[in-house]
Amino acid sequence: MLFPRPDYAKALADQLLSPSGLHTSVRSGVFLSNIRRVGKSTFLRNELVPELRQRGAIVIYVDLWANVNRAPLDLVLEAVRAQLRELQTPGSGLLKRLKGMGLGAAGLTFNFQLDTLGQPGGVTLAQAMHELVQKARTDVVLIVDEVQQAAGPAGHALMAALKAARDAVNGDPEAKGHFLFIGTGSHRSLMNDMATKPSHPFKGAVTAPFEPLPQDYVAWKLDQLAADGVRLPSLEAAWRGFQTLGHRPEELERALGQFQAAPQGSDAEFDLICATLAYAAADMEFARAGEIGGELGELVFARIADGPEDGTRELYGQAALADYTAAQGLPVEVKQVQTTVDGLVAANLIARIGHGRFIISDPYVRGIWRQRKALTQALRAGKPVLDAGEKP
Numbered sequence: 001m002l003f004p005r006p007d008y009a010k011a012l013a014d015q016l017l018s019p020s021g022l023h024t025s026v027r028s029g030v031f032l033s034n035i036r037r038v039g040k041s042t043f044l045r046n047e048l049v050p051e052l053r054q055r056g057a058i059v060i061y062v063d064l065w066a067n068v069n070r071a072p073l074d075l076v077l078e079a080v081r082a083q084l085r086e087l088q089t090p091g092s093g094l095l096k097r098l099k100g101m102g103l104g105a106a107g108l109t110f111n112f113q114l115d116t117l118g119q120p121g122g123v124t125l126a127q128a129m130h131e132l133v134q135k136a137r138t139d140v141v142l143i144v145d146e147v148q149q150a151a152g153p154a155g156h157a158l159m160a161a162l163k164a165a166r167d168a169v170n171g172d173p174e175a176k177g178h179f180l181f182i183g184t185g186s187h188r189s190l191m192n193d194m195a196t197k198p199s200h201p202f203k204g205a206v207t208a209p210f211e212p213l214p215q216d217y218v219a220w221k222l223d224q225l226a227a228d229g230v231r232l233p234s235l236e237a238a239w240r241g242f243q244t245l246g247h248r249p250e251e252l253e254r255a256l257g258q259f260q261a262a263p264q265g266s267d268a269e270f271d272l273i274c275a276t277l278a279y280a281a282a283d284m285e286f287a288r289a290g291e292i293g294g295e296l297g298e299l300v301f302a303r304i305a306d307g308p309e310d311g312t313r314e315l316y317g318q319a320a321l322a323d324y325t326a327a328q329g330l331p332v333e334v335k336q337v338q339t340t341v342d343g344l345v346a347a348n349l350i351a352r353i354g355h356g357r358f359i360i361s362d363p364y365v366r367g368i369w370r371q372r373k374a375l376t377q378a379l380r381a382g383k384p385v386l387d388a389g390e391k392p
């Protein structure tokens with residue numbers, strides 16, 4: 001069972017298909033990112049795609065993780081071919097749906113051979129998309145999930161082809177619709193780069209966070225479980241826990257599962273279960289930083305986590321090097337720090353958000369990290385450590 005999010009789907013569809021004068025930049029492309037396991041793909045497939053289709057758009061959805069052994073461009077071309085084939089087929093379900101938009105049931109005819117799409121000497125993606133928009137007289141939305149897969153050299157051909165398609169359609173004042181591109185994924189650094197770096201074809205595209213599930217989802221989840229006679233925390237505690245767990249449905253379920261064995265079944269116990277699960281997640285990220293960059297990896301990760309939220313904590317300066325050196329008991333050089341930082345970025349443990357600015361990729365891990373640090377310091381100083389919400 002899925003919690004429905006029609007409002008979010010409608011809002012996004014509005015912004016994409018009918019942007020107000022101030023927001024036409026969505027036609028340059030949109031990158032939506034958020035951490036893993038928050039429900040991005042579920043929302044795209046089950047809510048956004050149907051909503052866009054219902055409004056008459058032709059929607060092509062491609063998941064670049066569906067087969068990581070294939071070139072990103074090939075996966076997209078295959079999806080496009082499949083969609084065009086269906087539009088050519090008389091009586092296909094897709095045609096019936098678009099019939100209301102004034103298309104005959106006979107199927108579209110294209111002035112090119114589908115099999116040649118993207119082949120040397122064949123029709124290009126840009127030509128095909130332009131013709132599709134003219135023939136179908138509607139918008140085409142291409143959604144690429146796990147788009148960070150295309151951030152590197154292997155994805156350049158895809159992004160260049162998509163840019164050419166975008167410019168061919170949206171740059172033509174006679175075009176009968178728009179070509180809209182949405183990329184989603186969890187690797188914030190790479191996706192930011194794709195929308196900002198001059199070397200990337202999609203420089204200038206819009207970036208925005210993918211909205212995580214709201215409090216209503218938690219209420220809905222509790223209602224469902226209440227019907228099964230399961231023991232539940234209050235809505236307030238469940239929502240607090242869901243946030244602690246980074247808005248991840250699977251983690252909330254795990255916490256609710258553990259709650260069944262709690263001695264009293266109090267909200268305070270549920271808070272503790274969630275905090276413990278979240279600590280474990282933060283520990284795992286820290287441990288991975290150590291696997292990737294050794295002790296220096298841990299030091300850099302901790303330095304960023306302890307630094308300000310805007311990522312301006314200095315990582316390479318004299319003071320930083322002195323700190324690493326003191327902690328390791330060995331002299332540390334800038335080059336080593338650079339290698340370590342690159343490794344942490346590649347693993348999506350930290351994200352580069354601007355020149356020399358780095359943040360912890362998962363904002364919840366940073367939150368937990370700081371919470372625990374405050375707790376440890378309070379313990380050391382002999383201060384009471386109970387949270388206001390936790391009754392003794």
Ligand SMILES: Nc1ncnc2c1ncn2[C@@H]1O[C@H](COP(=O)(O)OP(=O)(O)OP(=O)(O)O)[C@@H](O)[C@H]1O
Nearest residue numbers: 001002003035036037038039040041042186249250
């Ligand atoms: N609306 C929803 N209602 C209930 N459960 C949901 C909903 N959306 C997502 N989930 C659950 O959350 C989990 C993660 O969902 P999904 O795979 O869509 O996330 P994702 O952000 O795409 O993750 P990844 O970064 O791994 O691709 C799944 O178990 C899914 O069933």
Ligand SMILES: [Mg+2]
Nearest residue numbers: 040041042145
């Ligand atoms: Mg996904």
